[in-house]
Amino acid sequence: MTTPSTPSSGRRLGRTTTRRAAEAVVRAIIYLCGWMAIIILGAIAVFLMWNSLRAVQEAGLVTMLTGTAWYPTSSPGKFGMLPLILGSLFVTGVALAVCVPVGVAAAVFISEFSGRLVKEVMKSIIEFMAAVPSVVYGLIGVAVLIPFVRQFFGLDTGMTALTGGIVLGIMSIPTVISISEDALHAVPAELRQGSAALGNTRWQTTFKVTIPAASSGIFAAVMLGLGRAIGETMAVLMLTGNAAVMPTSIFESVRTMTGTIAAEMGEVVQGGLHYSVLFAVGLVLFTITFAINLAADLVLERQRKRWRR
Amino acid sequence: MSRLGRTRQARTAEAVARVLTGTVALSVVAVALFIFVYIVYNGIGALDWTFISEVPRDRGREGGILPVIVGTLYVTLTTAALTLPIGVLAGVYLAEYAPRNFTTRAIRLAITNMAGVPSIVYGLFGLAAFVLLAGFGRSIIAAALTLTCMTLPVVITATEEALRQIPQDLRQASLALGATRLRTIYKVVLPAAAPGIITGSILGLARAAGETAPILFTGAVFQMRRLPDGLSSQFMSLPYHIYAQVTSVPGWNRTLVWGTAFVLVAGVSIVSVIAAWWRSVQRRKVKW
Numbered sequence: 001m002t003t004p005s006t007p008s009s010g011r012r013l014g015r016t017t018t019r020r021a022a023e024a025v026v027r028a029i030i031y032l033c034g035w036m037a038i039i040i041l042g043a044i045a046v047f048l049m050w051n052s053l054r055a056v057q058e059a060g061l062v063t064m065l066t067g068t069a070w071y072p073t074s075s076p077g078k079f080g081m082l083p084l085i086l087g088s089l090f091v092t093g094v095a096l097a098v099c100v101p102v103g104v105a106a107a108v109f110i111s112e113f114s115g116r117l118v119k120e121v122m123k124s125i126i127e128f129m130a131a132v133p134s135v136v137y138g139l140i141g142v143a144v145l146i147p148f149v150r151q152f153f154g155l156d157t158g159m160t161a162l163t164g165g166i167v168l169g170i171m172s173i174p175t176v177i178s179i180s181e182d183a184l185h186a187v188p189a190e191l192r193q194g195s196a197a198l199g200n201t202r203w204q205t206t207f208k209v210t211i212p213a214a215s216s217g218i219f220a221a222v223m224l225g226l227g228r229a230i231g232e233t234m235a236v237l238m239l240t241g242n243a244a245v246m247p248t249s250i251f252e253s254v255r256t257m258t259g260t261i262a263a264e265m266g267e268v269v270q271g272g273l274h275y276s277v278l279f280a281v282g283l284v285l286f287t288i289t290f291a292i293n294l295a296a297d298l299v300l301e302r303q304r305k306r307w308r309r
Numbered sequence: 310m311s312r313l314g315r316t317r318q319a320r321t322a323e324a325v326a327r328v329l330t331g332t333v334a335l336s337v338v339a340v341a342l343f344i345f346v347y348i349v350y351n352g353i354g355a356l357d358w359t360f361i362s363e364v365p366r367d368r369g370r371e372g373g374i375l376p377v378i379v380g381t382l383y384v385t386l387t388t389a390a391l392t393l394p395i396g397v398l399a400g401v402y403l404a405e406y407a408p409r410n411f412t413t414r415a416i417r418l419a420i421t422n423m424a425g426v427p428s429i430v431y432g433l434f435g436l437a438a439f440v441l442l443a444g445f446g447r448s449i450i451a452a453a454l455t456l457t458c459m460t461l462p463v464v465i466t467a468t469e470e471a472l473r474q475i476p477q478d479l480r481q482a483s484l485a486l487g488a489t490r491l492r493t494i495y496k497v498v499l500p501a502a503a504p505g506i507i508t509g510s511i512l513g514l515a516r517a518a519g520e521t522a523p524i525l526f527t528g529a530v531f532q533m534r535r536l537p538d539g540l541s542s543q544f545m546s547l548p549y550h551i552y553a554q555v556t557s558v559p560g561w562n563r564t565l566v567w568g569t570a571f572v573l574v575a576g577v578s579i580v581s582v583i584a585a586w587w588r589s590v591q592r593r594k595v596k597w
Contacts, residue, residue, distance in 0.1 A: 031406070033396075038419045040461070041419045047434050051437050126341075133574070143347075170340060173337060201319045204322070233522040262429055265432075285427055293421060
């Protein structure tokens with residue numbers, strides 16, 4: 001005798017099995033997507049290394065990194081990256097000189113001295129600055145800053161490391177402000193209250209207690225601003241003049257690593273030596289920014305742990 | 310007396326610090342305002358029906374930017390279609406499944422590092438992986454895949470944050486009713502977190518729409534007679550159009566280039582503002 005419940009329980013069982021199978025598949029997909037960040041980052045590293053293999057074999061890694069002549073189209077081509085690396089450093093140095101003091105001071109004002117309304121307004125303004133595409137910053141630089149730098153310093157050309165660096169510094173300000181502000185905000189209220197209870201003024205508290213307590217976060221903000229500035233392409237390409245010679249001052253045209261890749265990749269033979277060398281430049285860039293981001297991340301993590309307690 | 314002196318000194322320092330940091334903050338506002346006004350002032354004159362409905366003529370010195378706008382939309386929407394499913398599932402993994410161990414820490418590290426990889430390096434990767442190795446050629450799909458790699462960290466982070474804000478009670482109630490974990494995520498957690506996920510993703514995609522470096526070698530072209538007609542077609546793009554005009558067209562038309570910049574910035578900002586506004590409305594509606 002069959003129980004009336006059998007067919008229905010059988011169907012239920014069947015549905016559960018298929019559903020289980022479906023769940024397993026979906027879970028597998030979720031796990032795969034979860035791992036995607038590592039997969040992509042690894043793929044980027046592998047592709048960069050694989051494509052720069054020819055450059056390392058034929059031009060030599062040390063020769064490239066220490067060479068002072070970048071004549072990729074002469075025959076035989078010279079692939080000294082030092083002018084490009086220095087170019088990037090000059091531009092980035094100027095950018096840091098702009099964005100660090102401005103960004104940190106503005107963050108201190110927003111976090112310590114301003115009310116809620118001012119805070120909200122400043123946040124939207126910073127979001128707007130971060131949302132403007134880099135090519136538009138480049139365009140503004142071309143229209144405003146290039147003529148200004150040329151006239152103000154009496155130079156032959158306004159396309160200098162200084163010009164690119166200033167625009168890059170302005171572009172990095174949102175990053176520095178928002179991360180410094182987060183770091184200041186994360187300092188526990190008890191520290192501030194304790195300092196105030198000892199009779200310190202707001203500024204004394206900020207200067208002697210809050211900023212030292214948030215220093216690792218502010219350091220991370222500077223590092224991330226630095227990473228952004230080194231990796232920025234379009235604005236420097238439009239503003240620095242792109243002369244691939246060893247730079248001696250910030251009032252000269254320079255060519256950055258990013259600008260070199262962008263400007264030359266369109267004209268090379270795919271798979272050729274020059275092509276491979278440009279990937280090697282990309283690999284250098286990737287390594288530098290990776291180290292910077294890793295350092296910033298470790299510092300931020302340590303700070304997070306410190307305040308968790 | 311000396312105590313009084315110290316206090317006065319401290320008060321002066323306080324005032325100086327306030328004025329100084331305030332001035333710096335104000336100068337940041339001034340720069341942002343200048344950028345905004347300058348773009349609007351220079352660009353708004355170009356806007357008319359011809360500008361948005363015609364193709365560029367004479368290397369962009371005349372005519373409009375219709376294929377440029379269409380190309381940007383095409384690539385950005387393709388990027389969205391690729392990024393959203395992968396990014397949301399990755400966020401679900403991190404918020405709902407990931408164990409607290411070394412691997413998860415490594416995944417998080419990879420995500421923050423991806424956000425810091427220079428855009429031109431993504432361009433190189435896209436060229437080597439999608440254009441050449443995968444054989445897509447310079448095309449919308451190759452460029453969209455490249456932009457997807459770049460936008461993924463934003464979408465993943467937005468999703469994880471949104472999911473973490475959903476209270477545990479909601480999940481437990483669903484599980485108690487007999488729903489499986491996956492069904493709970495799909496029917497309860499994800500819908501509740503949708504505003505945060507969508508807004509964060511839109512902000513990331515708006516940024517992708519303004520990127521130039523990743524599409525330089527993966528599919529963007531300066532001149533196209535027709536509109537893109539499929540994923541394997543090349544395309545014109547607003548940021549690339551600006552760059553190409555300024556750097557390689559002698560006597561570029563100021564009005565039209567600024568008009569293009571205006572359209573780009575306005576598009577990106579308007580979409581971002583609407584997304585942020587919508588999220589705040591949704592947040593006010595739901596109180597946990």
